[in-house]
Amino acid sequence: MLNVKYNLTTCSSYLTDMAAGFNAVSSQKVEIKNNQFVFPKSVGEGTFACYDVDTGLAVVIMDCIFFDDVNFIRLPAEINYFHAMSFNLTNFSFMVNKDGKEKQLEGESWRNKIFYSTSKTELSWIAPATIPIRMVVLLLSREWVINKYRLKKQQSHIPYQKELLEDVPLQFTLDLDLETVMLTQEIITSTPPDFLVKLFYKGYAKRLIALALEREAGYSNSIGTLKYHDVLTIIDAKKSIEDHLERPIPILDDLAKNCSMSSSKFANMFKAMYVKSYLQFFQELKMEKAAELLKKNFEIVDVAKSVGFVNQSHFTKVFKEYFRMPPKAYRDAAVKH
Structure with missing residues (x-):
């Protein structure tokens, strides 16, 4: 010692x-x-x-x-x-x-x-x-x-x-x-x-x-029913996914199993902690990262791969739903300014 x-x-x-x-x-x-x-x-x-x-x-x-x-x-x-x-x-x-x-x-x-x-x-x-x-x-x-x-x-x-x-x-x-x-x-x-x-x-x-x-002093909310160990487990799982946004979002059932939880428990706790659903939270993270890369004039195919999309068409569809414009138009507008 x-x-x-x-x-x-x-x-x-x-x-x-x-x-x-x-x-x-x-x-x-x-x-x-x-x-x-x-x-x-x-x-x-x-x-x-x-x-x-x-x-x-x-x-x-x-x-x-x-x-x-x-x-x-x-x-x-x-x-x-x-x-x-x-x-x-x-x-x-x-x-x-x-x-x-x-x-x-x-x-x-x-x-x-x-x-x-x-x-x-x-x-x-x-x-x-x-x-x-x-x-x-x-x-x-x-x-x-x-x-x-x-x-x-x-x-x-x-x-x-x-x-x-x-x-x-x-x-x-x-x-x-x-x-x-x-x-x-x-x-x-x-x-x-x-x-x-x-x-x-x-x-x-x-x-x-x-x-x-x-x-x-009694001015904030009580802990409620969330278990401390479960909270730390979800925090660690979230950090692991954030560090590897180039990978596809893990399937909820698989991730929950790895965390020794049921899918419903994991999903409910994740939303209680981060307000958004598991899928929405990481989809938005990926789109924000994609936007940063497009602003740097990266090729769309490379951007898609960098945020874990194998199919460029699927990436374009998700990006357009999030930003209300396709990635090419977003990149052109950003580069122009």
Whole structure:
């Protein structure tokens, strides 16, 4: 097991400090490039990144696996200036040490998947070897928390408002809901262009905090009957299809079977999560991608293949139904302008 010690901060020094923790216990060194870890093959793979997005606000994105158990040990600070709010989509239970006391945080449920703590409190949790870790951690300064949460207003209804204002060492958990899960997943899987990174993650981070605190204060909808594991399964299936729009849309019955669901359950859950039906959702994605390629003056036969249509006539028919004009006319108009 790698016992990685680090400190809680809200700036780029977080990655530097975390890398030093890895390198103190591993023979092969973790490097930092473009705000991300570059793992040696013996340590892990995937994304472990940190972006400063505002004064006093940073976003950590973990979508990785480790090849040995890693015990992340956060050292207690002398001052309580820094806060961390983690949104955990990892599908297992965490054993968290909180001030020397172990507590089991359920993993395969909606409950206790958002964890809030301040820097005076010590904390450790274990990432098991070969288990995918999927998590967003927001690093916040106390000043940012007070100003953005508007804690000084009497009726702010923020959970633990009194404790946050008094700046006492604090740790608490909140429950996930569907909207928070989907937003967290979107943060993990998105790759904004370099010039938009700060703005992109800043907006998402503030929305994520607002959703969690609104729900705890009773302002958002309840979870309902959707099962947490089923939601993650559908999110993964959707991401897999989005990554390969050049392939035909999988048959619903086959996809549902692969997800260990009935076709009706999968279809109903997909529509509950994404508003549109399964077929409509991906057909529209394909048409939007096709439109982008036509604007770049691609040949229609190549565009059709790029969005998973074997038959060009079928592609033309679907495109015309969606955009109210055939692809050639759409391309000619776009290129002309």
